[in-house]
Amino acid sequence: MLVDRFGRKITNLRISVTSRCNLNCFYCHREGYLSGDELSPDEIAEIAEAFRELGVRKVKITGGEPLVRKDIVEIVEKLPKFDEISMTTNGQLLSRYACDLKRAGLDRVNVSLDTLDAKKYRAMTRGGKIERVIEGIEAAINAGLTPVKLNMVLISGLNLDEIDEMIKFARKFRGKLILQFIELVNLNYNGEGYFDVFRLKERFESSAREIRIRGMQKRRQYIFEDYAVELVKPVDNSEFCHSCNRIRVTADGKIKPCLMRNDNLVDVRGLSGERLLNVIREAILLREPYYRGD
Numbered sequence: 001m002l003v004d005r006f007g008r009k010i011t012n013l014r015i016s017v018t019s020r021c022n023l024n025c026f027y028c029h030r031e032g033y034l035s036g037d038e039l040s041p042d043e044i045a046e047i048a049e050a051f052r053e054l055g056v057r058k059v060k061i062t063g064g065e066p067l068v069r070k071d072i073v074e075i076v077e078k079l080p081k082f083d084e085i086s087m088t089t090n091g092q093l094l095s096r097y098a099c100d101l102k103r104a105g106l107d108r109v110n111v112s113l114d115t116l117d118a119k120k121y122r123a124m125t126r127g128g129k130i131e132r133v134i135e136g137i138e139a140a141i142n143a144g145l146t147p148v149k150l151n152m153v154l155i156s157g158l159n160l161d162e163i164d165e166m167i168k169f170a171r172k173f174r175g176k177l178i179l180q181f182i183e184l185v186n187l188n189y190n191g192e193g194y195f196d197v198f199r200l201k202e203r204f205e206s207s208a209r210e211i212r213i214r215g216m217q218k219r220r221q222y223i224f225e226d227y228a229v230e231l232v233k234p235v236d237n238s239e240f241c242h243s244c245n246r247i248r249v250t251a252d253g254k255i256k257p258c259l260m261r262n263d264n265l266v267d268v269r270g271l272s273g274e275r276l277l278n279v280i281r282e283a284i285l286l287r288e289p290y291y292r293g294d
């Protein structure tokens with residue numbers, strides 16, 4: 001088991017498989033790192049296996065946009081067995097891949113959708129087609145990549161007035177969708193439009209059938225009859241960082257201890273066996289909560 005200097009157990013691995021993307025959302029943090037280089041499916045599998053041996057139980061595939069990689073099905077297929085393998089995608093290519101990804105071993109997907117207005121969507125993503133995202137969500141549900149989480153970054157002046165509509169949209173899928181309302185992170189972007197998502201707490205607390213607090217980043221989940229809501233508050237939230245059980249691997253094979261920092265990356269590309277395990281153990285010791293509180 002990997003445990004950092006702050007007693008946080010690392011059970012969750014986030015692998016960026018590319019920095020490339022077929023969209024260009026104006027606020028994108030790009031997972032905090034840009035790389036021109038990409039690991040092969042075998043290289044990804046080797047690093048993932050090392051983390052599995054060290055106690056990681058869940059894997060998230062992300063990007064850039066993971067589905068722009070032509071070998072994405074092979075990447076998923078070659079991953080070792082974990083309790084859960086999920087992917088975060090913008091959904092543009094999801095309907096094409098949903099069934100193959102499920103067969104390859106993907107358990108579920110998160111799909112990013114900040115608005116239900118086609119014109120606004122095109123503007124925010126600089127060219128995205130909303131109908132493709134909707135088709136992708138439907139294909140993912142039909143393929144059993146569930147629960148599908150819908151990621152909506154809340155931006156004041158842009159989409160706060162769409163929260164109710166998004167809930168109505170989620171309800172149509174009868175319990176198969178979880179809505180994630182995400183706070184805007186000020187990284188590679190000036191933070192204009194910031195909205196504190198905890199301002200929604202009261203609203204959901206007073207009406208939910210059940211409230212769950214996830215171990216990961218102490219996220220609050222509100223369960224309703226035919227949908228659920230999760231609030232993701234990464235800004236100025238020491239509770240989030242103190243229960244952060246994630247480690248990241250960048251598209252070019254560096255261990256990234258924190259989304260918000262690039263001054264403590266550790267290159268593991270080309271390493272294998274005991275050497276790889278030891279370098280991972282050392283990298284874990286570089287982890288620090290980004291927001292610490294008092």
Ligand SMILES: Nc1nc2c(ncn2[C@@H]2O[C@H](COP(=O)(O)OP(=O)(O)OP(=O)(O)O)[C@@H](O)[C@H]2O)c(=O)[nH]1
Pocket residue numbers: 060062086088110149151180182185232234244246259260
């Ligand atoms: N600051 C920070 N933000 C994170 C971290 N993990 C996820 N996020 C943000 O949370 C939002 C949702 O990320 P996703 O990739 O969909 O995954 P997730 O919701 O974290 O993971 P699951 O609930 O397991 O599906 C994105 O805006 C991420 O940038 C983290 O460790 N630190």
Ligand SMILES: C[S@@+](CC[C@H](N)C(=O)[O-])C[C@H]1O[C@@H](n2cnc3c(N)ncnc32)[C@H](O)[C@@H]1O
Pocket residue numbers: 021027028029030031062063064065066088089090091110111112151153182183184185186187189
């Ligand atoms: C960087 S994207 C990568 C995966 C894929 N391209 C997608 O959009 O789902 C992962 C998630 O981060 C979110 N995100 C991007 N920039 C953000 C920011 N500045 N603040 C909060 N979330 C952000 C996106 O909305 C998306 O849900």
Ligand code: SF4
Pocket residue numbers: 021022023024025028029030063064065090112125
């Ligand atoms: S689709 Fe994802 S990676 Fe691409 S620009 Fe938008 S948020 Fe960033």
Ligand code: SF4
Pocket residue numbers: 217234240241242244246257258259260288289290291
């Ligand atoms: S320490 Fe905080 S900011 Fe850094 S990755 Fe973990 S939750 Fe995100």
